[in-house]
Amino acid sequence: MSEVECEYCGDSFDKRGLGAHQRYCDGAQEATVTPESAGVEATVRARDGEQCRRCGATSALGVHTVSPAVGQELANLVTLCAPCGAELDGLHPRTKRTKIQTNT
Numbered sequence: 001m002s003e004v005e006c007e008y009c010g011d012s013f014d015k016r017g018l019g020a021h022q023r024y025c026d027g028a029q030e031a032t033v034t035p036e037s038a039g040v041e042a043t044v045r046a047r048d049g050e051q052c053r054r055c056g057a058t059s060a061l062g063v064h065t066v067s068p069a070v071g072q073e074l075a076n077l078v079t080l081c082a083p084c085g086a087e088l089d090g091l092h093p094r095t096k097r098t099k100i101q102t103n104t
Contacts, residue, residue, distance in 0.1 A: 016090070040072060048079035054088075054100050057081035066100075067093035 004015045041063045051058050060082040070076040070093075078100060080088065088096045 040074070040077065044074060044077045045079050047074070051079065052081040052084055053078050054080055054084040057084070064088070066096050069093075 002015045003012050005012050044063045045061065050061070052061060061079055062082065062085055063077050064080045064085050065072070066076050066078055080100075088099060091099070
């Protein structure tokens with residue numbers, strides 16, 4: 001498999017595992033948490049009832065972007081637990097939306 005380097009910490013990973021690593025990488029967390037993103041994240045989590053939109057879990061939650069091309073619009077953000085987020089990471093946005101909707 002193809003090895004890629006984390007842009008935040010420099011560690012090398014199989015490209016299939018990079019997304020999951022970056023979700024928990026300390027460097028990525030420091031780079032992505034801003035007052036604006038923290039406010040948006042709180043709004044999305046409150047909208048989704050502080051639970052995973054896919055499975056209903058209430059722990060290990062994070063806000064995920066469904067389609068990177070759309071950006072940080074509220075309709076494009078969804079609360080997912082870590083296992084569901086890892087499962088959907090890297091999928092096409094339409095596939096993500098289908099998998100999220102079929103389990104809610």
